[in-house]
Amino acid sequence: MATIKDIAAKAKVSPATVSRVLNYDKNLAVNDSTKRRIFQIAEELHYQKNKKVRKTNLKTIAIVLWCDREQEIKDLYYYSIRTGIEDQAKALGYRVQVYYESDSLDSLDKSIAIVAIGYSQYSQVRLNKIKTAAKPLVFVDEDTLQQGECCVISDFHSSIIEVIDHFLNHGQTKIGMLAGDLHNDYDKDNLLDFRFQGYKKYLQSKNLYDKNNVYVGKFTPDSGYQAMQEMIKSKNIPDALVISNDAMAIGALKAFREANIKVPEDISIISFNDTTAAEFANPSLSSVHVNTQEMGRAGMKILQDLLSDGIKVPYKIVMDTNLILRESSIN
Incomplete structure (x- = not known):
């Protein structure tokens, strides 16, 4: 089984850096290309975290993505949304379970609520599994209000x-x-x-x-x-x-x-x-x-609202965007 030291040797960084990247340490000053390289090597080596078994009363929020881990690493857009959800979930006292494209959704019923990133990217079979889990549900990054589901989108x-x-x-x-x-x-x-x-x-x-x-x-x-x-x-x-x-x-x-x-x-x-x-x-x-991280946080806040019975009808949040002009356009 691959270790953090194996990943560090191949990525040419310290084991401490690998550990902090794999644990999503937000205070770590490492560029995105290094993070992607570490995740890719961990995937290649089939690295699995050593999980300590301990009793906990924390309730679980499911995060479902339409893509696999490699796609998420290549385009940090979805990674950023996911970490926004995770940060807010942990702040509210929940733990999270992430489901990627190839992961079975059979255990969704063990979670108390679901945040799904995307909508139209899912197959109909997978979308049906998400909906029939019959849990409080929010979609992030697509407008699903007409489908009767709460959502967070950007303008x-x-x-x-x-x-x-x-x-x-x-x-x-x-x-x-x-x-x-x-x-x-x-x-x-x-x-x-x-x-x-x-x-x-x-x-x-x-x-x-x-x-x-x-x-x-x-x-x-x-x-x-x-x-x-x-x-x-x-x-x-x-x-x-x-x-x-x-x-x-x-x-x-x-x-x-x-x-x-x-x-x-x-x-x-x-x-x-x-x-x-x-x-x-x-x-x-x-x-x-x-504002991808804020989209994720907002999705989790809607879930908390649904879980506390604060809102009885579906609604959506629209996040602002802003145009950043640089060298690739005539300004």
Whole structure:
């Protein structure tokens, strides 16, 4: 069985650093790339924490994710939401049980309530298991109010308008989008990505929408790179590009750099999430800051409300976003 020392040797960091990263020490001054490397090595070595068996009266909150551990590490957006939920749950005196994509949900009934991150990304079978657990339930990062479920979302409607208006104010009218979709059989004109839905609707209102300017990736740097290679080959280069997350934007920057397409002189880019990667990209990425940890905390606060019978009807919380302008856009 792999130990913390094994991980430390392979990651070329101290065992203390590995221990603090694996225990999500918020006071540890280690960059995200190092954290990702440690988690990836731990996964490769099949590391399992030594859990001491002790009696406890703490009640359990289930956190369900649509992705696996590797995907969560690659895009810290979901990691940040999860840690926000965990922090608030612990502050309220609960313990948490995390369920990733490949984990069985058969033990959900042992938890007193559920926070699910995402909604449309789940298979119908898995979604049914979450709902039929018949526990107080909150969805984070998708609007499920019409489905009769409490939820926490970010105000992507306003932010996408702000991004497009920024481009238009700088004379950039041919505005493309690199949207995200996890499926291979997507309809490029009707993607589930809610950032795309806002983009399409707003550009249509200005008679500027063209589906030929839409490209699709799977929220990863590699997929962003491949999608932009396709765009470059087509020679249909827009003035500006909205990208659904920072991870795909990193891949896009690589494709443009290899093709000698200058950012922002030849094409402006604004992405979403404003993770650490955005600030340290080259050029640094203009990005919409999403308050992911606060989304997680808010989801847990709704659960506490449901558990204490404070609210009898479903409701949603909409979190503010703000556009951070950096070097990848003309400002």
